Amino acid sequence: MSATTADQARARARNKSGSLRRQHQWALWGSYTALSAFVIMFLTPPFYMLMTSLKTSAEISAEKGNPWIVQSPTINNFVELITSPSFQRYFFNSAWVTTLVVIISMSIAILAAFSLSRMGFKGSQAIATGVFLTYLVPPSLLFIPLFQIVGWLNLLDNTWVLVLLFPTLAVPFCTWIMIGYFGSIPKELDEAALIDGASYMQILFQIFIPVALPGIIAATIFAFTVGWGAFLYPLAFLYKGEQLVLTVGIVSELIRGDVFAWGKIMAACVIGALPPILIYTFLMDYYIAGLTAGATKG
Amino acid sequence: MADGSGVTIGSGQPVAAPRRVGSLRKLSRRRSATAILLCVPLIAIIFGLKLYPTLYGIYLSMLNRKMTEFVGLDNFTFLLGRNTFQMVLFQSCMFAVSAVIFKAVLGFILAHLMHNIRGRYERVWRGLLLVPWVIPLSLSTLSWWWLLDPSYSAFNWTLEWLGFEKISFLGEAWNARFVVILVNTWFGAPFFMIMYLAALKSVPDQLYEAASIDGANAWQKLIYVTLPMMRNIIAITMLYSLIVTFADFDIVRILTNGGPQDTTHLFATYAFTIGIQSGNIPRGAAVSLFMLPILATFAFFILRGVNRRTKEIN
Numbered sequence: 100m101s102a103t104t105a106d107q108a109r110a111r112a113r114n115k116s117g118s119l120r121r122q123h124q125w126a127l128w129g130s131y132t133a134l135s136a137f138v139i140m141f142l143t144p145p146f147y148m149l150m151t152s153l154k155t156s157a158e159i160s161a162e163k164g165n166p167w168i169v170q171s172p173t174i175n176n177f178v179e180l181i182t183s184p185s186f187q188r189y190f191f192n193s194a195w196v197t198t199l200v201v202i203i204s205m206s207i208a209i210l211a212a213f214s215l216s217r218m219g220f221k222g223s224q225a226i227a228t229g230v231f232l233t234y235l236v237p238p239s240l241l242f243i244p245l246f247q248i249v250g251w252l253n254l255l256d257n258t259w260v261l262v263l264l265f266p267t268l269a270v271p272f273c274t275w276i277m278i279g280y281f282g283s284i285p286k287e288l289d290e291a292a293l294i295d296g297a298s299y300m301q302i303l304f305q306i307f308i309p310v311a312l313p314g315i316i317a318a319t320i321f322a323f324t325v326g327w328g329a330f331l332y333p334l335a336f337l338y339k340g341e342q343l344v345l346t347v348g349i350v351s352e353l354i355r356g357d358v359f360a361w362g363k364i365m366a367a368c369v370i371g372a373l374p375p376i377l378i379y380t381f382l383m384d385y386y387i388a389g390l391t392a393g394a395t396k397g
Numbered sequence: 398m399a400d401g402s403g404v405t406i407g408s409g410q411p412v413a414a415p416r417r418v419g420s421l422r423k424l425s426r427r428r429s430a431t432a433i434l435l436c437v438p439l440i441a442i443i444f445g446l447k448l449y450p451t452l453y454g455i456y457l458s459m460l461n462r463k464m465t466e467f468v469g470l471d472n473f474t475f476l477l478g479r480n481t482f483q484m485v486l487f488q489s490c491m492f493a494v495s496a497v498i499f500k501a502v503l504g505f506i507l508a509h510l511m512h513n514i515r516g517r518y519e520r521v522w523r524g525l526l527l528v529p530w531v532i533p534l535s536l537s538t539l540s541w542w543w544l545l546d547p548s549y550s551a552f553n554w555t556l557e558w559l560g561f562e563k564i565s566f567l568g569e570a571w572n573a574r575f576v577v578i579l580v581n582t583w584f585g586a587p588f589f590m591i592m593y594l595a596a597l598k599s600v601p602d603q604l605y606e607a608a609s610i611d612g613a614n615a616w617q618k619l620i621y622v623t624l625p626m627m628r629n630i631i632a633i634t635m636l637y638s639l640i641v642t643f644a645d646f647d648i649v650r651i652l653t654n655g656g657p658q659d660t661t662h663l664f665a666t667y668a669f670t671i672g673i674q675s676g677n678i679p680r681g682a683a684v685s686l687f688m689l690p691i692l693a694t695f696a697f698f699i700l701r702g703v704n705r706r707t708k709e710i711n
Contacts, residue, residue: 137526138525144537147551206438234640235640237641240644372532375533380524
């Protein structure tokens with residue numbers, strides 16, 4: 100199509116711009132309305148979580164009145180949880196497990212991604228495919244054989260088992276993100292460094308890591324999400340109170356028999372959801388950029 | 398891309414002088430030694446904690462309950478003959494397929510709405526819509542449980558307030574089946590939204606302009622411009638999500654624990670009940686292994702899609 104035809108068409112469109120703009124306004128308001136409806140739907144469970152966490156047990160068990168709104172707000176549930184030694188224990192366990200998992204997963208992923216994306220050796224293609232194929236065996240397929248293996252290693256009912264196993268959930272995807280970011284660094288950059296006599300490690304630490312920092316942030320957030328929120332492995336391999344992490348601790352310790360301290364459970368959920376929400380609030384853009392790096396190319 | 402086809406440092410250098418061939422070869426040998434060394438932890442994880450447990454699981458599934466005798470495929474044939482397991486098979490497939498379709502449709506609608514508002518407070522809207530995806534699933538499922546609680550459920554209160562009858566959300570098979578799909582959709586739709594939104598943004602505006610000039614209406618633009626441009630990302634996202642959804646554990650475990658009468662069990666939760674709770678490890682392993690051929694089929698299509706896409710890009 101020639102440029103002049105397009106220009107004429109645009110000029111013609113401009114004549115109609117009054118009605119077009121009105122049409123556009125309608126579309127805009129329609130979108131806002133629909134989005135608001137979806138936001139309300141999506142936020143119903145977290146909202147109810149927050150409301151319940153502010154209720155007293157008496158208010159919950161009275162089963163009277165509008166359950167959506169708290170009638171006599173209290174922060175007792177939070178105070179009780181924060182001062183409870185077992186809850187502190189779960190939170191602390193989750194925190195150190197997640198920290199270690201992030202460090203281990205990122206170290207493995209960065210080194211492997213550097214090697215796979217830049218140093219290419221015989222079989223690197225096969226390894227890259229193998230990383231992808233690990234999605235074939237999700238944790239729900241592995242937990243039973245792992246139960247036996249963990250038993251041999253004497254790690255059953257020991258929080259350290261998560262430090263061993265969580266990287267298997269995080270590393271494949273982190274490596275995948277890092278390969279993408281490293282691959283986008285122009286190779287002239289490291290060739291120049293190589294000519295100047297830099298070693299591979301210098302290239303990695305002084306060029307690749309600083310340049311690919313957004314990708315590293317994205318992959319770190321992913322590893323954090325896995326370490327903080329995973330449920331199946333801790334449920335299958337941990338039993339004793341002092342070894343539990345937050346997700347399993349809340350589900351199995353706060354729910355005893357038929358007695359549900361819903362106010363306290365919901366308060367615990369709010370506390371557990373807070374760290375991820377805080378991290379996503381500040382670093383969401385990096386994460387989304389890392390996640391959708393492939394989508395924008397297609 | 399995850400195909401490892403990155404550029405290789407130093408491999409592009411022409412062989413400078415015959416005299417230096419030896420040292421170059423040495424250099425390249427040292428390079429590949431370092432390269433393999435850097436991959437060792439990754440390889441160790443893949444082999445030690447993914448491949449080995451998978452193979453060991455296959456071996457386990459062919460033992461008897463006490464793990465003393467080799468029984469071949471008995472566990473598999475036993476399971477296939479059981480009514481409960483046939484239900485698990487049906488429920489897993491229905492759960493995964495319908496949840497993924499719902500997520501994809503909802504994500505597509507949300508992405509379009511986000512695209513329509515063109516960046517006005519986009520971060521705020523996106524942030525609000527991403528909340529379900531950010532909260533750890535096991536914790537948000539607890540709040541769903543409390544929302545659907547039979548005695549004092551907020552949903553039932555609202556229904557009664559509006560003049561409808563109470564609904565037993567988790568007590569009846571089809572209600573419970575619908576609810577677990579609903580919760581999974583709620584959790585996963587935001588992921589589809591951000592993937593599709595990124596894909597939408599990458600469709601060049603000129604294509605829409607050209608379509609407008611040719612007289613296409615909004616619907617035709619969607620069918621003939623947007624969908625073909627997004628075909629690959631739609632396929633890859635859906636297939637990836639199928640794998641994750643198929644392997645889902647948290648929602649069913651917490652919300653219904655398989656009930657009522659085992660109607661909502663998925664492979665993962667049923668394997669947990671049989672293998673860990675009832676202590677029949679071989680049979681539990683057999684249950685979860687039924688996922689493997691199904692997931693392998695999905696993965697085959699993803700891999701083919703990814704490879705084709707990579708070729709198109711290069």
